[in-house]
Amino acid sequence: MSTITILGAGMMGSAWCLPLIDAGHSVRLVGTHLDEAIIAQLKQNRHHLKLNYSLPDAVQPFQLSELGEAMAGCEIVGLGVSSQGVRWAARTLAPWLSSQPVMMISKGLEWQAGQLQILPDIFSQELALLGPQLKPSAPCFAPVGVAGPCIAGELARRVETCVVMTGRNPELVKQLARAVRTPYYHAFASPDAVGVETCAALKNAYAMAIAFAVGLHRASGGEAGSIAMHNHESAVFAQAVVEMQRIVEWLGGDSSSAVGLAGVGDLDVTCNGGRTGRFGALLGSGLNREQAVEAMQGATLECLDILATMKQAVDSAGSGAGGELSWQRVPLLQHMVEVVAANAPVNVPFPRFFGGLEL
């Protein structure tokens, strides 16, 4: 059993403590500068302000200013920061990294040097920039990503959950997957870092489009129920998975990852009333981007980041490791970009979906 230090005490980083504790580890939870109130409350009575749930006594909370103490004797590092926090986390943790493996639940893609990059690679690139203080063979240069359908509030309540772990070092992935499993936290190992991480990021965009139907139905005066616009919604869902496969193939990943936990599974769970879905419904109901963002009252909208990134990537008409990708191959992604970047009205281009209607 190991001492695990998690950086990032938001909902998911904090909920992650539960299986780690239950797997027998000693768990330290360190807040970022955004989590000060959360950590202060945890120290007081174990209540987590965002999860609205009490963490077990075994979880040891630390403020960021106590990071040195939290990293002393740390054997595994966990990253619970947002995608924007990954570079910061690398710089912040670097002084304490030596032989510890790093696992991360952050999800996103970055457009760097004419390439789409997955977050585990961003983390290790940032570490490498810091100079030769770490051996190139240190396990932190091959962070292990965790993806799959996992609502934090459910994980905190020990609901059965399947996740897929992946990274550039498949043996390390398997080792960490074995280390974190519990009877309710089923951690599978995949060697397809590109495919799994890409799907985990894309699902935040595609879930937005799946929710267009809810807003279109509402705007037409319809009520929620079993007769609404589910036909519309489910056709978009199917096309989303098809496009995830195409994008993964383009990047040289394994398209079958889109059919697993990080693709189909995470897309399905994300359609259960989260903020991405609420945002998509607002767009579907006729609000433009600005109005919909305002109505979301400051909620983090990962979908806007990933759509901006994908616009750059596909606009560059880039060749990926797996060939070319053009907008023609991803008509749903193209429509989402038009809606959020050019205020196009929602009007899903079904005839261009699947094989297309041209016979």
Next chain:
Amino acid sequence: MSTITILGAGMMGSAWCLPLIDAGHSVRLVGTHLDEAIIAQLKQNRHHLKLNYSLPDAVQPFQLSELGEAMAGCEIVGLGVSSQGVRWAARTLAPWLSSQPVMMISKGLEWQAGQLQILPDIFSQELALLGPQLKPSAPCFAPVGVAGPCIAGELARRVETCVVMTGRNPELVKQLARAVRTPYYHAFASPDAVGVETCAALKNAYAMAIAFAVGLHRASGGEAGSIAMHNHESAVFAQAVVEMQRIVEWLGGDSSSAVGLAGVGDLDVTCNGGRTGRFGALLGSGLNREQAVEAMQGATLECLDILATMKQAVDSAGSGAGGELSWQRVPLLQHMVEVVAANAPVNVPFPRFFGGLEL
């Protein structure tokens, strides 16, 4: 534009009239012996008793006793009967079949002569049994199946809907897809009859398992909401698609059909509160098969038929066109069969999912 005669005036057969009318066809809707009250009411004031919705005046209703009249001058036949009605429909229509193509929305699989058979093949086999009255080249020997996420009550209200059409004669499939399209009814063509039809049938079983979580959550005292057992549900959803792919491959179909409208799309729409989901939730809440069937008050449960068929198929350890299939490859299907055929308690075998947890 053609004269189309649809046999079967249940919800889906009747809703199907809408796009066919809107595509410019002359549409005749013939009830089976089960639909007498529906047809009588339609003749009176166009109100459909099961859809609880009025059909356009252009739809011409006929009782089964008026089939001859409804088939006079018919250029395309549509089957809206249940899977159990397909052989009966072949025998009933045969006297009027000559050069008309047949399209069918019936979904199911049959175990015949040591093989899983798709319904379009069952229809043509039944026609062939009737003797040499029809030329072997008659288009009715290559019926065109229609699959995809399509809730009848939504189609009747002209909600945008994508379907996939398939059959043994790809040119005929394309011809009929072109014939039935409207601006809201997007009919795609697939040459993969085995894959599309198999997914369309299997989704009724897998939707049952996806709904287990709703019942488990309810039985544990939980309320519906964004924190429930969605993690459980979405992991089962992902595994369902993985297993659909494996079964399609085994039968020699194209596994990518499971990622399209007939697989992912139809599975998603079926999880929107239909009877299969209600039945799965009852099983998840702790009722055994008999109790759950009783609670469903006589509702048709296609999932039980397809599970009985799949049990025979996999038990036979059969080689399919695409190789072997063992229960090890379809652990979710195996669990569903144990639940409905052996009264096993619901306890989803997550560790056996995806690649399995053995590292």
